[in-house]
Amino acid sequence: MTAPARTDRGSEELIRAEEPVLAHNYHPLPVVVARAEGAWVEDVEGRRYLDMLAGYSALNFGHRHPALIEAAHRQLDRLTLTSRAFHNDRLAGFAERLAALTGTDMVLPMNTGAEAVESGIKVARKWAYDVKGVPADRATIVVAADNFHGRTTTIVSFSTDETARCGFGPFTPGFRIVPYNDLAALEAAVDETTAAVLIEPIQGEAGVLIPDDGYLAGVRELTRRKGCLFVADEIQSGLGRTGHTLAVEHESVVPDVVLLGKALGGGIVPVSAVVGSREVLGVLHPGEHGSTFGGNPLAAAVGTAVVELLETGEFQRRAAELGAVLREGLAGLVGRGVVGFRARGLWAGVDVDPALGSGREISERLMREGILVKDTHGSTIRLAPPLTVTAEELAGALGTLEKVLTS
Known part of the structure; x- marks a missing residue:
C-alpha cells in the first residue's frame, strides 16, 4: 500500500x-x-x-485495481470533462463495448445508480406513451415490495422502507407495489397502463433475497405477453458479482432494459448506465434527458477498462x-x-x-x-x-x- x-x-x-x-x-x-x-x-x-x-x-x-488506476491516470493527463455539449474521443468506444458485453443495442450514460433508475423510469414512461399508446400521464410501473433502487424523491415514493420514506412526501404517483417473488400478484397488477415491471433480480438491501427458480423467466414471459417492459436493476447484482456478467443470466433472461452502476466505475469515479434495445432507448430525443457529467471522458475511460476486465470472463x-x-x-x-x-x-x-x-x-x-x-x-x-x-x-x-x- x-x-x-x-x-x-x-x-x-x-x-x-x-x-x-x-x-x-x-x-x-x-x-x-x-x-x-x-x-x-x-x-x-x-x-x-x-x-x-x-x-x-x-x-x-x-x-x-492496477489496470483501472492506470486507465484513470492516463486519462487525467489528457481530458476529464467536456459535457455532452461536445463529443469526446472515449465515449463511443465505451458505449460500443458495454453494449456488446451486455448483449444490448444502445447505452445511456449517467453517473450514479439512482440516476440510472430515474433515467430508466423516464425511458419506460416515454416508451409507454410513444410506442405502446398509453394515454398521457396514465403510465404505471409495477415494482416489488422491500425493493431498494435508491433514495431520490421519486424512488422512495415506491419504497416500502418507512425509514427511507417517512418525512419526505408528497410522493410521486404512478407505481404499484406487489410482493417480490410472486408471479400471480405481479400478473394481477399489470394492465393496459403498465409501462414496465422494475425489479432487482436479487434484492440486495433486503438481505440478498434470491427469488425462486423460474421467477425471472416468468417475469420475462409475463411482460412480453402483457406488452410492457422488463427493467432489471443490476446496479448491485451485475458486472460479475453473482458468477455471471448479469444476474438475469442465471435464468437465461434478456430484459428490455438493464440498469448498471457501482462496479462500472471501478471504485474510482461514479459511472452508471441504462442499456437496452434500440426500440426502447431510441424514444429519447435531444433535450428530453441529460446529465452534465454523464459519459464524461474520465468516466468513459475507467468504464472501458472495467468492461475489458469483464470481457475475459x-x-x-x-x-x-x-x-x-x-x-x-x-x-x-x-x-x-x-x-x-x-x-x-x-x-x-x-x-x-x-x-x-x-x-x-x-x-x-x-x-x-x-x-x-x-x-x-x-x-x-x-x-x-x-x-x-x-x-x-x-x-x-x-x-x-x-x-x-x-x-
Whole structure:
C-alpha cells in the first residue's frame, strides 16, 4: 500500500470532528480508512481489515485495481470533462463495448445508480406513451415490495422502507407495489397502463433475497405477453458479482432494459448506465434527458477498462468458484450462530441468531477482529467481498465469523 495522506488526528478524533459538520444521513462503523489495496484497507492507526463489503459491489475489482488506476491516470493527463455539449474521443468506444458485453443495442450514460433508475423510469414512461399508446400521464410501473433502487424523491415514493420514506412526501404517483417473488400478484397488477415491471433480480438491501427458480423467466414471459417492459436493476447484482456478467443470466433472461452502476466505475469515479434495445432507448430525443457529467471522458475511460476486465470472463469465474467456498463455509455455520443464509456467487445475506446480537452489533464485533461487513436489517449481515479476494482470505473471514458467533 502507498502511504496515506498525513494526519495528526487518530480515529476517535476524526470521528468526533465529523459530528458537527456532516449531515447525519449515515451511521458508519467506527473505523477511519486511510488507504487500501486489493481486498484490504488500513485505518489511520495502521490497523488492517479485510473488506467483505466492497462498497456495496462498487469495488468488485478490489481497491485500486492496477489496470483501472492506470486507465484513470492516463486519462487525467489528457481530458476529464467536456459535457455532452461536445463529443469526446472515449465515449463511443465505451458505449460500443458495454453494449456488446451486455448483449444490448444502445447505452445511456449517467453517473450514479439512482440516476440510472430515474433515467430508466423516464425511458419506460416515454416508451409507454410513444410506442405502446398509453394515454398521457396514465403510465404505471409495477415494482416489488422491500425493493431498494435508491433514495431520490421519486424512488422512495415506491419504497416500502418507512425509514427511507417517512418525512419526505408528497410522493410521486404512478407505481404499484406487489410482493417480490410472486408471479400471480405481479400478473394481477399489470394492465393496459403498465409501462414496465422494475425489479432487482436479487434484492440486495433486503438481505440478498434470491427469488425462486423460474421467477425471472416468468417475469420475462409475463411482460412480453402483457406488452410492457422488463427493467432489471443490476446496479448491485451485475458486472460479475453473482458468477455471471448479469444476474438475469442465471435464468437465461434478456430484459428490455438493464440498469448498471457501482462496479462500472471501478471504485474510482461514479459511472452508471441504462442499456437496452434500440426500440426502447431510441424514444429519447435531444433535450428530453441529460446529465452534465454523464459519459464524461474520465468516466468513459475507467468504464472501458472495467468492461475489458469483464470481457475475459475471469471475474465471473472467480465469483462462481469462490461462491461455492462461501456457501460451503456458511452451511457449516448453520446451527452455530447462523440461522439461515442466501448466497449467489460472492454475495450472501447471513441471518444471525438474534440472541447473539443485532446485525450492527455483529458487524462491530467483526470489525474489532479485522473484518469489515455491514448489516442490512435486524440480525442480517451481508457479505460481498471484492471478486479479487483469495480462497485463503475468504476462509479466514469465515473463520473469524465463526469465532465471533461461537466465542
